[in-house]
Amino acid sequence: MVGAKQDTTSxxxxxxxxxxxxxxxxxxxxxxxLPGAARIPGVRKTGAALPQLTLVRxxxxxxxxxxxxxxxxxxxxxxxxxxxxxxxxxxxPLHMRLMTDTRFPFPxxxxxxxxxxxxxxxxxxxxxxxxxxxxxxxxRAHPKGQAFDVVTDVHSGGELVWHETSTFLRRGRPTGSxxxxxxxxxxxxxxxxxxxxxxxxxxxxxxxxxDRNPIHLYRLAAKAFxxxxxxxxxxxxxxxxxxxxxxxxxxxxxxxxxFKKPILLPGRVGxxxxxxxxxxxxxxxxxxxYAFSMTDPKSGAPHVLGRTTSPTT
Numbered sequence: 001m002v003g004a005k006q007d008t009t010s011x012x013x014x015x016x017x018x019x020x021x022x023x024x025x026x027x028x029x030x031x032x033x034l035p036g037a038a039r040i041p042g043v044r045k046t047g048a049a050l051p052q053l054t055l056v057r058x059x060x061x062x063x064x065x066x067x068x069x070x071x072x073x074x075x076x077x078x079x080x081x082x083x084x085x086x087x088x089x090x091x092x093p094l095h096m097r098l099m100t101d102t103r104f105p106f107p108x109x110x111x112x113x114x115x116x117x118x119x120x121x122x123x124x125x126x127x128x129x130x131x132x133x134x135x136x137x138x139x140r141a142h143p144k145g146q147a148f149d150v151v152t153d154v155h156s157g158g159e160l161v162w163h164e165t166s167t168f169l170r171r172g173r174p175t176g177s178x179x180x181x182x183x184x185x186x187x188x189x190x191x192x193x194x195x196x197x198x199x200x201x202x203x204x205x206x207x208x209x210x211d212r213n214p215i216h217l218y219r220l221a222a223k224a225f226x227x228x229x230x231x232x233x234x235x236x237x238x239x240x241x242x243x244x245x246x247x248x249x250x251x252x253x254x255x256x257x258x259f260k261k262p263i264l265l266p267g268r269v270g271x272x273x274x275x276x277x278x279x280x281x282x283x284x285x286x287x288x289x290y291a292f293s294m295t296d297p298k299s300g301a302p303h304v305l306g307r308t309t310s311p312t313t
Contacts, residue, residue: 011052019057019093050148051103054135055094062090062126070208073201074236075243082124084255085239087132087162089209091152094134095166098150104136106170109213110225113234114147115167115182119254122161124154131155145172185258185305188293190270193244197232199266205236232263237304241292244271250288250310257306261296270297278310286310 067086068078076083099108124130132154139148147169154162167182198204202216214221215231222230238257242249249255263269273292294304 011054013054013056016055016057016094016097048105050105050136050139051098051101053098053101053103054133055098056131056133057094058131059129060090060132061129062086064126066208067126073204073208074239076239076246080125082126083239084118084120084242084249084253085235087124087130087154088118088152088164088235090130091132091134091154091164092210094132095150095152098134098136105139110171112169112171113166113259114169115165115256115258116235116238117165117254117256119163120161121159121163121252123251124156124161128156130161141174142169143174144169145174146170183256183258185256185307186274186276186291187302187305188272188274188291189300190272190293190295190297193271194297195240195269195271197263197265197267197269199230201232201236201265202230205233209233209235211235227262228264230265232265234259234304237263237269237294238306241271241273241294241304241306245273245290245292245308248290249308252311254309255306256309257304259304260302263294263303268297269303270295270300276307278312 062082066089067082070076070086070089071078071083074083074085096108098104099106099111132152134150134152136148136150139146141147147167150166150168152162152164152166153160203218206212206216211233213233215225215227216222216233217230219229222228237259238255241257242255271292271294273290275287276289276291278286278289288310289308291305291307293302293306295302
């Protein structure tokens with residue numbers, strides 16, 4: 001059930017009751033890609049502008065069985081706090097609803113998740129009821145087409161506790177000056193840690209996350225989108241890196257990543273991390289921050305590059 005209220009300064013805020021059902025959203029996402037679908041009223045995507053629309057869901061609970069399944073597939077310990085990436089799952093149905101809205105300019109299938117930044121302001125408990133809000137903003141030229149951000153804010157008791165910016169690429173000819181080339185990250189060599197990834201990893205992560213993009217599920221589905229076989233989810237790769245750093249990061253932290261090269265399944269990846277110095281407000285140097293990578297063990301080419309940043313004190 002959906003209710004809407006108009007804010008004349010920032011667009012429309014639409015309240016969503018309950019988790020949006022996944023299957024209708026995926027059918028809606030796939031529709032613009034079907035032959036002849038562009039002739040159906042309301043289906044054709046024009047690429048003109050992002051909708052000024054914020055979707056908000058109140059009192060979002062955490063299902064413990066779902067949390068356990070997610071933690072296991074990503075390598076997190078099951079404990080008394082939410083993994084840093086877990087709120088992304090609570091927001092994902094709203095992401096899909098936003099990007100399948102008739103006013104959204106691009107088809108969902110074919111968008112490339114190129115960067116992701118998460119800021120946690122404190123540890124979150126599985127017992128908290130959260131408010132999740134999502135919006136799209138900053139449509140801009142990119143050397144490979146157009147980029148935009150899907151922004152998520154998570155509140156608890158009126159307090160902003162978690163913030164995420166997911167940057168997506170719509171491939172095509174750039175419109176305007178294409179100055180956005182993305183963030184620059186340190187390249188970290190794998191440190192000997194290697195993970196063997198099964199062919200069903202995409203399906204197992206999809207079952208836990210609700211992200212059932214066909215490129216992650218089966219070889220034939222991935223081939224239809226130009227991949228030789230299915231690929232790992234980008235947010236799984238970020239979560240797996242953070243699981244490897246679990247216990248070493250402060251409660252308040254920002255984690256930025258760039259998704260560089262798809263991970264083919266089945267396959268192997270290497271992981272590396274190194275502590276980097278940060279200077280506090282008083283001039284003291286600490287080593288709470290990390291640069292990290294997930295790479296191809298044979299070539300050393302990066303699949304994921306990332307870094308963590310702690311607040312200065």
